[in-house]
Amino acid sequence: MDRLVYVYKSNKKLRSFLYIVEKDVFSHIPSGLMDAFGAPEFVMVFKLHADRKLQKITPEELSKALDEKGFFLRIDLQDEEENMLNQERKRLGLPPLEREQIADYFH
The missing domain is CATH 1.20.5 (Single alpha-helices involved in coiled-coils or other helix-helix interfaces)
Structure with a gap:
């Protein structure tokens, strides 16, 4: 599960965050989602591991989403x-x- 995760915030949707596994690579994100999300603004990078404390999701759920879809969208x-x-x-x-x-x- 140890991997780097890159987090971007939306410039269109307040409190919306996109987690991806490659910095600045959005080609695998559905175009409709990217249209609604707007231009991603880089927020941070962190190392995902089993003991990592995250908001609104467990490390296992995030890892599964990244494996299956290549991204995770969080809306607070x-x-x-x-x-x-x-x-x-x-x-x-x-x-x-x-x-x-x-x-x-x-x-």
Whole structure:
């Protein structure tokens, strides 16, 4: 499982990230996805291994996606929901909710 993974953010879609195995190689990504994603902006490179802590996915799931498709697309919507809910609570003069409390609203 040890391999380098390159991470890019979307210039069109807020909180959207594309993980690939070769730097700046997007020829295997479906054209519709690339059109929606926009021009990728390089964010970072990291070494993927079994003990690596990742957000929203396990190292095994990421490795499987990279093996099968050659990429993984991550879209972080929960942060936006959390932000919107707490913005409304602030507007109403209420204290912000913690992440665990917010999760209860969406289940």
